[in-house]
Amino acid sequence: MSHFPLEGLLVVDLTQIYNGPYCTYLLALNGATVIKIEPPGGESLRRRGVVGGAGLPFAMLNGAKKSLALDLKSEEGRKAFLELIGKADVLVENFSPGTMDRLGLGYDRLKALNPRLIYAASSGFGSTGPYKKYPAMDLTVQAISGVMETTGFADRPPVKAGPALCDFFAGIHLHSAVMTALFDREKTGTARRVEVAMQDAVYASLSSSLGLWWGGHGGKDAPPRTGNRHAGMAEAPYNVYPASDGWVAIICVGEVHWQRLSTLMGKPELQEDARFGDLAARVAHIDEVDAIVGEWTRTRTKQEIFAALMEAGVPGAPVRNLDEVVHDENMHARGALQHQDHPEYGEIIVQQSPMRFDGLTPMTIPPSRRLGEDTYEVLGAMTSLSQDEIAVILGRAEGAKGGTSNAKV
Known part of the structure; x- marks a missing residue:
């Protein structure tokens, strides 16, 4: 039986929205055990599910992960988190810089607890530099990074790219940083903190536009938007x-x-x-x-x-329109898109990892879990928390949801 490359790797996932969750999704599809920890009310992307089909992105980015609901500000939640960190290979988070330190769960503390831990962080502008405290979302990073100014037509206002490019570029680079750090740990025994800034991750994609600017064809006052023509005006047709x-x-x-x-x-x-x-x-x-x-x-x-x-x-x-894209025969033939019977969203189509390994069939992707669905199982198996402590954690999750937990004591 074939084994996935990352089997045996334990990842604690504190990520939200698109950037970090895509990184940990790729890790999960390559066999890592990914424990997604959300606050008792759920992360932001999950909460968007109340708006039409906005729940689909959560399902697309969080399959093949286990779901825990923990309040990291509570004594029981912090205890559970720290015990999981003690066993983990990787922690991934994409909070604003300084958030983990304010929780008392910063890199120095976690490294002291587990010297082999790879700590991976991503944010809009990184933890250093004059922008480090600026809040960031894909739209704002597109604006400040040059993506919007180079998208659209010269005689019209700048336009954002339709896809969330900055989020996903950062997520891909974060995955690469994690894998590089793991390789380094295997060679040297040294575990590192790694980080990716969304602004940094997107810069190289401006190459064609930068070529036009650098070549002197425009200058700072020339409109850089070229519509659907080559961004560097270096190809025709x-x-x-x-x-x-x-x-x-x-x-x-x-x-x-x-x-x-x-x-x-x-x-x-x-x-x-x-x-x-x-x-x-x-x-x-x-x-x-x-x-x-x-x-x-x-x-x-x-x-x-x-x-x-x-x-x-x-x-x-x-x-092509999105309906044609979702049903693309090449992506379905390659297994890049999979039909999935999701317990919350019904019949949906989710994406497989773009990575392929010779002799290894990509996994059938398990659906994303209900909030906190694995809390009892994971904490019971992987921590020393008592039944009473786990019950307190489950009670907080139930109270935040205003309903009944799917996990049972």
């Missing part, structure tokens, strides 16, 4: 073009792609036209390039264009 039933994205990375596209459009003579003879010339005449390509695409359907591009070996894709 590179745009989203109209189809008879929507839109299609097309890019020619090399000369061979332009040759194939011009032939596909029935205009091989463009290859001999000095205006389009090489990349620099096409960028200089980018409006004409886009007009020619758009004239060809607008009379055809998205699927017709896509099929023709794939046959010709030209990079392109239809612009």
Whole structure:
């Protein structure tokens, strides 16, 4: 029977919303035992479930984890937490810097308790520097990091990216930091604190826009937004073009792609036209390039264009809506998306880890747990708390929820 790479690794998870939970979700899908600890009322993302389908993201990011409800300000909650830390390999948190210290549960105390603990933290701007006390969410980091200023069209206001890029970029980097620290611990025996700032994590994604700025084509007063064109204005064609039933994205990375596209459009003579003879010339005449390509695409359907591009070996894709994306045949065929019968949300579709390991079949993802569902089981098995102390913890969770706990004493 195959074993997942992180089996035997114990992770204590204090994360919330998107950033930290995605990091610990990736750890869980690779076999780590992840104990998600939430306050008795539940973390913020879980509470969003009262608004329409807003509960789905929680289910998408917290499957394959155990759920504990602990009040870390209470004596019993802190005792339980510290006993779990004594056994843990990794702690992950994405509170504002200083929060854990104010709880009396900062890095120095936890390291003294467990010298082999990898302490992983993520926040908007990091624990050092002049921004360290600033509150941060994906929207505000998109604004301050340059993402919004480089998204949209030059003659219109800046626009946020649709996906929560800063949160998830940070979560991916946090996962990488944890794995790097674990590797270092195995080699040297030294366990470290690692951190990832959302602002730091997103900077490299501005590469194309920074190329345009650095190359002197703009300057600080030039509008950097290029719409659907290349952010560095260094590729043509590179745009989203109209189809008879929507839109299609097309890019020619090399000369061979332009040759194939011009032939596909029935205009091989463009290859001999000095205006389009090489990349620099096409960028200089980018409006004409886009007009020619758009004239060809607008009379055809998205699927017709896509099929023709794939046959010709030209990079392109239809612009799909979310319903089409959720039912993408390639992602389902690869197991990247899985149907899941969730006890709270019914039939949903959740994402598998993008990582694949030769000879290892990705796990069938267990649904996210109800708040505190594993509190009794985990504390009974992994701590020295008495039945009475566990009962107090469960009582606080029930009181905060205004209902009855799913865990039983």
